[in-house]
Amino acid sequence: xxxxxxxxxxxxxxxxxxxxxxxxxxxxxxxxxxxxxxxxxxxxxxxxxxxxxxxxxxxxxxxxxxxxxxxxxxxxxxxxxxxxxxxxxxxxxxxxxxxxxxxxxxxxxxxxxxxxxxxxxxxxxxxxxxxxxxxxxxxxxxxxxxxxxxxxxxxxxxxxxxxxxxxxxxxxxxxxxxxxxxxxxxxxxxxxxxxxxxxxxxxxxxxxxxxxxxxxxxxxxxxxxxxxxxxxxxxxxxxxxxxxxxxxxxxxxxxxxxxxxxxxxxxxxxxxxxxxxxxxxxxxxxxxxxxxxxxxxxxxxxxxxxxxxxxxxxxxxxxxxxxxxxxxxxxxxxxxxxxxxxxxxxxxxxxxxxxxxxxxxxxxxxxxxxxxxxxxxxxxxxxxxxxxxxxxxxx
Ligand SMILES: Cc1cc2nc3c(=O)[nH]c(=O)nc-3n(C[C@H](O)[C@H](O)[C@H](O)COP(=O)(O)OP(=O)(O)OC[C@H]3O[C@@H](n4cnc5c(N)ncnc54)[C@H](O)[C@@H]3O)c2cc1C
Numbered sequence: 575x576x577x578x579x580x581x582x583x584x585x586x587x588x589x590x591x592x593x594x595x596x597x598x599x600x601x602x603x604x605x606x607x608x609x610x611x612x613x614x615x616x617x618x619x620x621x622x623x624x625x626x627x628x629x630x631x632x633x634x635x636x637x638x639x640x641x642x643x644x645x646x647x648x649x650x651x652x653x654x655x656x657x658x659x660x661x662x663x664x665x666x667x668x669x670x671x672x673x674x675x676x677x678x679x680x681x682x683x684x685x686x687x688x689x690x691x692x693x694x695x696x697x698x699x700x701x702x703x704x705x706x707x708x709x710x711x712x713x714x715x716x717x718x719x720x721x722x723x724x725x726x727x728x729x730x731x732x733x734x735x736x737x738x739x740x741x742x743x744x745x746x747x748x749x750x751x752x753x754x755x756x757x758x759x760x761x762x763x764x765x766x767x768x769x770x771x772x773x774x775x776x777x778x779x780x781x782x783x784x785x786x787x788x789x790x791x792x793x794x795x796x797x798x799x800x801x802x803x804x805x806x807x808x809x810x811x812x813x814x815x816x817x818x819x820x821x822x823x824x825x826x827x828x829x830x831x832x833x834x835x836x837x838x839x840x841x842x843x844x845x846x847x848x849x850x851x852x853x854x855x856x857x858x859x860x861x862x863x864x865x866x867x868x869x870x871x872x873x874x875x876x877x878x879x880x881x882x883x884x885x886x887x888x889x890x891x892x893x894x895x896x897x898x899x900x901x902x903x904x905x906x907x908x909x910x911x912x913x914x915x916x917x918x919x920x921x922x923x924x925x926x927x928x929x930x931x932x933x934x935x936x937x938x939x940x941x942x943x944x945x946x947x948x949x950x951x952x953x954x955x956x957x958x959x960x961x962x963x964x965x966x967x968x969x
Contacts, residue, residue, distance in 0.1 A: 577693065577723075580709055581607045583885055584725035585692075586700045586738050588615050591857030591874035592731030593683035594633055598882035600690035604889065607723060608684070608692050609714065611699035616680030620837035621871075622758060622796050624771060624788050625679075626671040629872045633879070635686075641678035643790035646670040647769040653936035654776030654929035665944050670771045673788045673796070703728060703741055708894075710852060727852045727885055727894055731878070734838055736859035742850045746861065750803040751925070752842030754783055754868055757812045757834070758798030759820075764829035766795050774819070775924075775932060781805035782925040783868075785819055787826075797826060800839065800868050802925050812836075841865040841921050844914055848906070849899045854881045862910070866917035866924070873910045880905035 585596045588610035596608035623643070630637055637645075649666045651659040688694045695716070703712040709724045730738035739746045766789035774785040782802025789795040799816040806812070820826040840861045848860045856862070857874030864873060884902035888894045 577607075578605045579724065581605050581723065581725040582889055583607075583727045583729060584609070584700075584710065584712055584723060585729045585731055586712075587611075587730070587732035587857075587859070588680070588684050588687075588694065588696070589731060589733055589857065589874075590680055590683050590871050591859075591878045592729070593680065593687050594875045594878035595729050595731055595856055595881050596692040596694070597683065597687035597690050598879055599885060600687055600692040602882065602886045603691070604886060606687070606692040607725065608687055608694045609698040609700060610684075610694070610696045611715075613697045614677075615684045615696060616677030618835055619676045620835050621676045622786055622788050622798055622868075623674050623676045623790070624670065624672070624786075624869065625674055625871050627668040629671065629875060632872070633683075633875050635682075637672065638682070641675050641682055643673045643675055644769060645672055646771055646789075649771045649773065650767060651936065652772065652774045653933045654779065655933050657933060657936050657940065659936050659940045660770075661944065673771075673790050700732070700738060703738075705851070708852075726889065727854070729881060729885075730853070730855040730859045731857050731874075732859050734840060734858040734863075736855070739845070739855040739859050742853040742855070744845060744847055744850065744855055746845065746859075748840055748842055748861075752840055752865075753803035754800040754839045754841045755803060755806055755812050755836075756783075756798060756800040756839060756868070757816055757836040758796055759816070759831040760790070760794065760833035761797050761820075761826065761829040762794045762832050764793055764795060764797070765825040766791075766793065775936075777929050779819060780815060782921075785816065793829075802841070804925065839863050839868045839870065841868065841918070843918050844907075844911060847903075848877075849896055849902055851896050852894045852899075854885070854899060854902055856881050862906075862914070864917055865914060865921045873914070876909050877902075877906040880909070 582604040583599055583606050585592045585608045588608050596606045599606045647663045649661045649670050684694055697717050699715045701713045701715055703710050710728045712723050714721050732738045772787040780799050780801055782805045783800035785799045787795050787797050799812050801812045840863050842861050844861050848855045856877045858870050862873040863870035881902055888898045
């Protein structure tokens with residue numbers, strides 16, 4: 575099929591969020607061009623590869639062994655002094671979900687978009703765009719040189735380092751306290767805790783962040799660290815912290831590193847504005863990463879679906895102005911913003927909290943049966959018993 579002269583929508587970036595946007599729009603029979611600057615979608619991976627079960631239900635994807643490394647039953651959180659808080663299947667099972675093979679997962683989502691009718695082009699980078707009349711003219715670098723395409727609506731799905739949102743006039747600036755610097759190793763020959771993801775907390779371990787171990791098999795896992803930008807003294811800090819943790823822990827020190835990847839995540843509130851005329855920003859580009867966990871796939875894909883619904887409605891009504899796209903802001907904020915605000919406040923506390931207090935909180939939480947107590951009741955009970963930690967639990 576020949577390309578239309580003007581696409582209904584150009585989606586820039588074929589990470590999971592861009593692909594879901596294109597997939598859902600194509601299912602609504604919109605003409606969609608999905609472009610990705612890298613030659614191979616999903617490569618290199620920059621992700622701990624943990625996703626929840628709700629995430630698959632939300633986008634309408636069946637769990638498939640071809641891109642799932644392992645299914646998780648629960649999580650263990652370690653306090654700075656090593657106290658363990660176990661969150662079993664009934665509490666954390668669906669949340670911890672699966673450890674996936676991100677590159678294959680991302681490729682599957684792009685294939686879904688293509689099969690639904692979207693045109694997918696790799697090694698195609700958006701360089702600039704300008705509005706002329708009622709279309710965007712976007713300058714692309716392709717293997718055949720620079721070309722221009724026209725689109726009624728542009729979606730920025732270009733990730734953490736997004737430039738496209740800025741081209742459309744959105745403020746994407748980040749303070750150093752709202753950035754987390756991460757490095758991760760895939761390690762083989764280590765002791766994993768069965769089908770449990772693990773999180774290690776503490777100022778010496780990972781200042782303002784945590785170390786994670788996400789198992790991908792019996793003796794293999796992603797072992798990574800995120801450190802808050804405001805607490806990094808030197809550039810090599812995250813790597814030094816992770817290397818020290820591994821060398822001091824016999825479960826990990828006997829292992830071999832088979833892959834290294836590094837990247838940044840935003841741990842901020844989402845953008846105050848994610849639309850402008852004929853333009854929407856989604857996923858990491860719109861700062862939708864959960865500020866406490868650093869996970870961004872669920873929130874981003876949730877927003878992608880809301881973006882597709884809103885774009886289809888706006889094109890049908892003929893109003894693609896900022897006002898005509900306002901339903902997108904309402905929809906995604908209703909779904910995920912309150913959780914993001916709560917977790918942002920928790921992250922702010924985590925940066926400043928002392929190891930002693932963190933130990934007390936985790937000790938206190940572990941004394942309750944979490945399957946039988948609501949979060950509100952738990953916070954009240956902890957506050958009554960340990961008034962000194964009330965301050966940090968009062969979120
Ligand atoms: C170390 C680390 C661990 C993480 N672990 C987890 C985890 O376990 N679970 C989780 O849910 N999240 C995790 N995250 C966050 C998660 O990876 C992101 O939230 C997720 O990738 C966001 O998807 P996205 O589609 O918005 O952006 P991305 O996946 O970043 O995709 C953006 C795409 O746009 C392309 N692009 C950029 N500019 C252009 C351009 N001008 N033209 C064309 N293409 C362009 C890029 O090449 C890229 O493919 C982690 C992040 C890091 C760094």
